[in-house]
Amino acid sequence: MPFFQQASTAADRVDEVFLAITAVCVVFLVLITSLMVYFVIKYNRKRHPRGEDIEGNTMLEVVWTATPTVLFLFMFYFGWTNFDYDRSVPRDAMVINVTARQWAYSFTYPNGKQTTQLFLALNKPAKMNLHSLDVIHGFYIPAFRIKEDVVPGRDNYTWFTPTKLGSFDIMCTVICGVDHANMLSKAVVVPVSDFEKWYFGGEDAPLPGQADAAAVIPLKSESPAVAVLKAKACETCHSIDGSPMVGPTFRGLYGQKHIVKEAGGAEREVVVDDAYLAKAIQDPMVETVKGYPPAMPRNPLAEGDLKQVIDLIKSLN
Amino acid sequence: MEHAEEQGHVVPYRTLVKVWLLLLILTAVLVFVSTAFHEALSVAALLTLTPLKAGLVFFYFMHLKYERPFLKAMVFMVLGVLILFIGLTFLDISYR
Amino acid sequence: MNTLAHGEASSYRSFLESGDRKGILAWILSTDHKRIGILYLACMVSLFFVAVIIGVLMRIEQLSTSHHIFPPAIYNAFFTVHGVIMIFMFVLPGASAVFGNFFLPIMIGARDVSFPRLNLMSWYFFIVGALVVIASLFTGDGPPDAGWTFYVPFSLRTGTNIPLGVFGVFLLGFSSILTGINFITTVHRMRAPGMTWHHMPLFVWATYATAWVQVLATPIIGVTLLLVIAERIFGIGVFDPAKGGDPVLYQHLFWIYSHPAVYIMILPAMGAITEVIPTFAHRTIFGYRAIAYSSIGIAGLGSLVWGHHMFTSGMGNAANLMFSLFTFLVAVPSAIKVFNWTATLYKGSIEVKPPMLFALTFVFLFSIGGLTGLIQGALNVNVHLHDTYWIVGHFHYVMFGGTGMGFFAALLHWFPKMFGKMYNERVAAISWFPIFIGFNMLYGGMLVLGYLGMPRRYYTHLPQYSTGHLIASIGGFIMAIGLVLFFANLVVALFKGKKAESNPWGGVTLEWHTPSPPPLENFEEIPVIKDRPYIFNPETAQ
Amino acid sequence: MSTAPAHAHPVHKDYQGAKFGMWLFLFTEILLFGGLFLLYSIYRSMYPIDFHNGGKHLNVIIGVANTVILLTSSLTVAVAITAIQKGNKKLTxxxxxxxxxxxxxxxxxxxxxWSAEIRHGIYPNGPELLKMPNGEKIFYGLYYSMTGLHGLHVLAGIIALLITLDFVRRDKITGTDFNKLENVGLYWHLVDVIWIFLLPLLYLAA
Incomplete structure (x- = not known):
């Protein structure tokens, strides 16, 4: 059942504190509400035609100032100690570099393996070093109850120990542009043996947990140009099969006529050819295509990669 | 409520000129210390002399000395708030 | 007691009939605090409905995950504009600018605010700021899409029309500052003879505390927004990570203002509730001083908790600790207020008329908002809840359930006084049902969605959240119907309502001693106050 | 509440109130610059060496000269207020x-x-500044924002002073009604105080 999924050691702690504070809050709310309703009925104008001007009661004021203060300090204490746990990474945690960009995550393991999904070994702590290539993102795995902002120029981190097998949603929680809602990935938790088979299995080792993550396409079987598109996250906005996404699809793009807007606001018509593609890929915001949001991040390609991508786009006609 | 309050204290010319001279002297000291001495000393001078200069302007030029205690308290409250804002932000930066 | 209730006998001209100018000029050139209050009211209610319509459109979009009515860029603009309008043009100036302007001078026995012309200028800043924000939607390269928080570096990189939108918000901030200066000076200088601090009605206390926060916190956002504009135009680099700037510092500066702003929003509404409850319980307020000082306490402590918006930003641990601690402490004065309101019902003589109904709803919904605030104030729970629908649900409970309901209660309470017309009380009570039920479906649903992990600001959602979104959307539609009914009732009353008495509810503060609507000068003679406010039953007073 | 009519007050100016309002406005100005001071102090602690080097490029002589100019102008405004109180219109x-x-x-x-710095390519997005380390980019970003915002305040002060001058000339401000002059004076002194802080932070930081 996906509701209230607890899949990490931190999840139990968050839910414990949450349920404890919620219980106190519900008691407060019920108390206040039933008192209000009771008074409204008991001291209704019909039953109680004259009110009494009771100005206050120092004893009561002291009690209802002190009681919540003490309760609140307890709540603070439990939140703080458990948060401290969230920030204290065990020494044996595997360090995985998370790179966030508009609008995709990629994960780099200590041995250099790179993936677009996060593969984890069951019951083994893992530390995420979070880096952003453009704007702030929020690295969030609800089932693990962990979240940390990925801030450009800073070295943020988070850690967790997965306690359940399966695949869990990874999301982005800080508004990062048009495709913010599709900046998704999966955390795939597999038994230690499966993980090690993949991790130590050389470049061609099959990805673990295939049953859970049917969507995973191994990188190696693709053409080099598609690999570039994946690595640079182009495919999060541009499809190669013609389906509409944030940016124009690459299918049939070559040779089309587009209206582009220059930085000054002037519009002109261009034909999509090699020169235009090179310019539009390397420096996307100089001219933006009418009808699409001006949202493409600057993410230049190496000379060789650029040629491969342009050839791929040509071949899609 | 009192409506017939006096419109303000008359500060003698002599006081104003004295304060002005004092301000110029303090500026000279500040510049001298910060160019001639070690950095720690110049920071110390910055942190003491600058508020002192500002205080002189506030108290004499801006007549704060002759204002009601409430207004004086408010000025310090505002500066306190600003220092609190800076201090709490430093709490983040210093213990990252 | 009613030496000033002369509305029935003496012939007088209300402020609506007085003045040298005619037509629209009588309004937009008027320096009368009452007319300015109504100007604010008219603008705000219109802007409120614009934002409500955008909200409904967002709920329509969330009905389906496969059919998208709006492209993501438009949806992003929707939640940005919804947030900017609701925050900066409705809840933030709301109760303070409308009811503060209209009633603060009357309640302290003054003829006007200290600086009437500045007051009008403040409204012009408001209206120009609002127009600039609206203009930013239709000019440049598309409407702003960075959320109402304008977090850098996204707000620096996105191609949309951020600078103009941000400039509009800057002007709105200026309006807020000028209003704050005016109210503080008015309370200090314009009180009637005998109106000592402890004789002031509690709405005045709350508005006074608010004004201080407006004056001290707003400049910080002013300079921050100026820096964002400078960054966009000149590239000064102070917030740009590519030039060594720290985006988290922007968040500090933003929340140094924007968290206290939450108290700017809620305090005047709390003040209004504190007027409504004793009036309809027909007894004095319980714990006058506790309520008055807790307003100051909220204003003070509330300025030191901004960091709780940043627990997942990688902030230093000492800061995490302090900000969480202060967050729990600021809940204490709010709790004190809730207890005192409840105790005010004890041994009263309660009539649940529409203003009271909304006031009690305020206490209930605000309590949920405050209590969910405790839950997310706990550090490790916050890590899970931050930037999810839980937060969206929480702040709607506080801002709409709190400020919004407080605004509605105050409007129903003072409408007869402001316009001299009586609305249909039955219709007002009926409109409460869809508002209350829809509200809890919508925002209660959001709380649950958030705990299950639904992030905010998504134009679509993963399939496991569909049921929750469906319930929330239906709740939203029900509430929208209630809101239309609520305001339609008031608009009808404006033109066809019965004439209101000078004191329809039996209130005792000074505004009920003037005729409805009050004359231009408020009082024929400035009253002299001899006693504390809220004495309803002198024979039982202690 | 018991109320009784009092004798009606004739409407007249509330000098204390006007001055209090002006002080409140000054508080907002203090916090407006306070935001910049906050940024400055944080960035200085993050990039101490770059800030040191950044300050070195600035012209201390101009900075100090401007301090003396503003301090003296503060004196003249203060003298103007004393003069009008004493009824000396000419001196005012x-x-x-x-x-x-x-x-x-x-x-x-x-x-x-500014123009010397801009000629040297030291301005936001300027060619020389882009070559410098990050801390110096921030230093100059803050330098331009702080002195720029302060300069705008000086400009506003000049306009206010001109209007005041005209009021004094036309006897709209007199020895018994000089609140406007006093408020403009308060504003001008605050502009001075802010510069008192900017001098060591920017010019003497080296």
């Missing part, structure tokens, strides 16, 4: 005139300083 007019001249001199110095 002279002092206000001198203040305006000083303010213009301040802006002229600022112009010389």
């Amino acid at each position: 007019l002279a002092c206000l005139g001198v203040t305006i001249v000083f303010a213009l001199m301040f802006l002229a110095n600022k112009y010389i300083e």
Whole structure:
């Protein structure tokens, strides 16, 4: 059942504190509400035609100032100690570099393996070093109850120990542009043996947990140009099969006529050819295509990669 | 409520000129210390002399000395708030 | 007691009939605090409905995950504009600018605010700021899409029309500052003879505390927004990570203002509730001083908790600790207020008329908002809840359930006084049902969605959240119907309502001693106050 | 609440109130610059060496000259207020005139300083500045924002002083009704105080 999924050691702690504070809050709310309703009925104008001007009661004021203060300090204490746990990474945690960009995550393991999904070994702590290539993102795995902002120029981190097998949603929680809602990935938790088979299995080792993550396409079987598109996250906005996404699809793009807007606001018509593609890929915001949001991040390609991508786009006609 | 309050204290010319001279002297000291001495000393001078200069302007030029205690308290409250804002932000930066 | 209730006998001209100018000029050139209050009211209610319509459109979009009515860029603009309008043009100036302007001078026995012309200028800043924000939607390269928080570096990189939108918000901030200066000076200088601090009605206390926060916190956002504009135009680099700037510092500066702003929003509404409850319980307020000082306490402590918006930003641990601690402490004065309101019902003589109904709803919904605030104030729970629908649900409970309901209660309470017309009380009570039920479906649903992990600001959602979104959307539609009914009732009353008495509810503060609507000068003679406010039953007073 | 009519007060000006309102406005100005001071102190602690080097490029002589100019102009405004209280209209007019001249001199110095830096390519997104380390980019970003915002305040002060001068000339401000002059004076002194802080932070930081 996906509701209230607890899949990490931190999840139990968050839910414990949450349920404890919620219980106190519900008691407060019920108390206040039933008192209000009771008074409204008991001291209704019909039953109680004259009110009494009771100005206050120092004893009561002291009690209802002190009681919540003490309760609140307890709540603070439990939140703080458990948060401290969230920030204290065990020494044996595997360090995985998370790179966030508009609008995709990629994960780099200590041995250099790179993936677009996060593969984890069951019951083994893992530390995420979070880096952003453009704007702030929020690295969030609800089932693990962990979240940390990925801030450009800073070295943020988070850690967790997965306690359940399966695949869990990874999301982005800080508004990062048009495709913010599709900046998704999966955390795939597999038994230690499966993980090690993949991790130590050389470049061609099959990805673990295939049953859970049917969507995973191994990188190696693709053409080099598609690999570039994946690595640079182009495919999060541009499809190669013609389906509409944030940016124009690459299918049939070559040779089309587009209206582009220059930085000054002037519009002109261009034909999509090699020169235009090179310019539009390397420096996307100089001219933006009418009808699409001006949202493409600057993410230049190496000379060789650029040629491969342009050839791929040509071949899609 | 009192409506017939006096419109303000008359500060003698002599006081104003004295304060002005004092301000110029303090500026000279500040510049001298910060160019001639070690950095720690110049920071110390910055942190003491600058508020002192500002205080002189506030108290004499801006007549704060002759204002009601409430207004004086408010000025310090505002500066306190600003220092609190800076201090709490430093709490983040210093213990990252 | 009613030496000033002369509305029935003496012939007088209300402020609506007085003045040298005619037509629209009588309004937009008027320096009368009452007319300015109504100007604010008219603008705000219109802007409120614009934002409500955008909200409904967002709920329509969330009905389906496969059919998208709006492209993501438009949806992003929707939640940005919804947030900017609701925050900066409705809840933030709301109760303070409308009811503060209209009633603060009357309640302290003054003829006007200290600086009437500045007051009008403040409204012009408001209206120009609002127009600039609206203009930013239709000019440049598309409407702003960075959320109402304008977090850098996204707000620096996105191609949309951020600078103009941000400039509009800057002007709105200026309006807020000028209003704050005016109210503080008015309370200090314009009180009637005998109106000592402890004789002031509690709405005045709350508005006074608010004004201080407006004056001290707003400049910080002013300079921050100026820096964002400078960054966009000149590239000064102070917030740009590519030039060594720290985006988290922007968040500090933003929340140094924007968290206290939450108290700017809620305090005047709390003040209004504190007027409504004793009036309809027909007894004095319980714990006058506790309520008055807790307003100051909220204003003070509330300025030191901004960091709780940043627990997942990688902030230093000492800061995490302090900000969480202060967050729990600021809940204490709010709790004190809730207890005192409840105790005010004890041994009263309660009539649940529409203003009271909304006031009690305020206490209930605000309590949920405050209590969910405790839950997310706990550090490790916050890590899970931050930037999810839980937060969206929480702040709607506080801002709409709190400020919004407080605004509605105050409007129903003072409408007869402001316009001299009586609305249909039955219709007002009926409109409460869809508002209350829809509200809890919508925002209660959001709380649950958030705990299950639904992030905010998504134009679509993963399939496991569909049921929750469906319930929330239906709740939203029900509430929208209630809101239309609520305001339609008031608009009808404006033109066809019965004439209101000078004191329809039996209130005792000074505004009920003037005729409805009050004359231009408020009082024929400035009253002299001899006693504390809220004495309803002198024979039982202690 | 018990109320009884009191004798009606004739409407007249509330000087204390007007001055109090002005002080409140000054509080907002303090916090407006306070935001920049906050950024400055944080970035200085993050990039101490770059800030040190950044300050070295600035012209201390112009900075100090401008300090002396502003301090003196503060004196002339203060003298103008004392003079009007004593009924010396001529001295008031002279002092206000001198203040305006000083303010213009301040802006002229600022112009010389900025244009020299801009010629050297040191301005936001300028070629020389982009080559410098990050801390210096921030230093100059703050330098331009702080002195720029301060310069705008000086400009606003000049306009206010000109209007005041005209009021004094036309006897709209007199020895018994000089609240406007006093408020403009308060504003001008605050502009001075802010510069008192900017001098060591920017020019003497080296």
